[in-house]
Amino acid sequence: MAPIRLRHPKGVTTVDIDLASDTITVRDLQQIVFSHTEIAPSSQELKAGYPPHALTLVPDLPISSLGLQRGEQLVVTEARGSSTSHHRATTSASSTAGAIKPAPAPVAPQVLKQVASSSDAVETVRVDGGVLVHRVVPDDNSCLFSSIGIIFAQDMSAAQQLRQVVATEIRKNELTYDEAVLGQSRESYIAAMSKPSTWGGAIELAIFADHFQTEITSIDVESGRLDRFGESKYSNRAIVLYSGIHYDAVSLAPTSDAPTDFHETVFDVKNEVILQGAREMAAKLKAKKKFTNTATFDLKCEICGKGLKGEKEARQHAKDTGHSQFGEY
Template sequence: MEGIIVRRVIPSDNSCLFNAIGYVMDHDKTKASELRQVIAATLASDPTKYSEAFLGKPNAEYFSWILDSEKWGGYLLNWLLSHYVMCYYEGAIELSILADYYGREIAAYDIQTSRCDLYGQERNYSERVMLIYDGLHYDALAMSPFEDAPEEFDQTIFAVQKDRTIGPVEGLALNLVKDQQSKRRYTDTANFTLRCGVCQIGVVGQKEAVEHAQATGHVNFQEYR
């Protein structure tokens, strides 16, 4: 095996999760609209499984929300609100659905903790793709033959071996994640500082931001240090 693991940056346009998946699955960073439709169709097909208790909001509301290209990822308060009431890891529901849609495992590496959450592993899929998550944003991970090689040479799909790993590639990916962690290339959402753009009040972490938004209706926050 020759090459290096690289982080391929996905635009911060509210659809980074979907476009990151599009890149690692299809080498296409413009799949968001299509994959939003996949999620919505899956939710609609099984409202019993994808209940309000599971989703954190009514099925029909989540259906409409996920189809809105202005939602998810780039708009901070939407992220805060959905993250706070829905699940511990942004995108867990979507990643599980998309792993089954493509028939491949999806490994999502969290920079802050260096944790790897694996979706689709219970299905024993024979291939895996990898994403990296900085607390607010998803990018793609790929194997490149050398530093600064063009993206068309990227390998993004890896065979799962008998031991349910992807061999040495897994160690290379973790090394990159730990390097990003050492450089603090992540957002600590429990402790980051925000300022309300309406009343200029400062808050710390997603919990205080959500409480302030719910109490005042203010939805314009900026991160500051």
């Protein structure tokens, strides 16, 4: 990891990014910038070096293509005349350790159905005050909503109700959640998100952070990065684990076998012991290969049988053929 300083209209922010990674893309960097500046990726202008020179941003290229160095300062501005010049999107995720995978959100179900499966084995990490427990939820396309249900209601069956929370917030905030942020028309996004087959991602986590007035920190299992939703806005924090295409919750229990009624799922945002324990849990999951790299995993179209490599090819195949059901080899 290498520190990068972002100088933007809101101030100066330092983030840690693996500049040599082949899996972290320019798009991921743009999402990090978005999380701290609320400038949509399509409106961002980034400059580096001295004197500062404009960077050519090709979203699908690895971040190494930008030639950034450790300690580099990026000057972030918003392109004049952009659709976000007069209002800011607040559906952001703040990252402190690398590229953001929940934003862009996990592969949309219209393109790729969820193919990962969580192990029945439950990871635990002992910390001061008890044991952190990996709360595994089903791989049913509602894993994010089930995890949020566990955290705020101790009930993963609240998933469908939570989908309606998202729909309501998007309807209420037309300027915040416009087509530029949602990536499609507001009506189609709301319709899709209301269905149990649609995955949630960064937009939904940002909505839940504000709805429950709690910072939600998503820890990426593969990279170890932290994506903070509602950062510096609230005094409490909840934690989810993200494996590439699946979310699970994290809770604190008196003992590893304590009934869920005794689990704590919302913590003081200043409690770094809990956060560090959750990061250790993510590292344990990574060591057991419990993550999916959506850029490289092997897929098969379940309609025509064509073999595909990663999310990008799956999206293109769906666009070319209209086929929308994919499975993992």
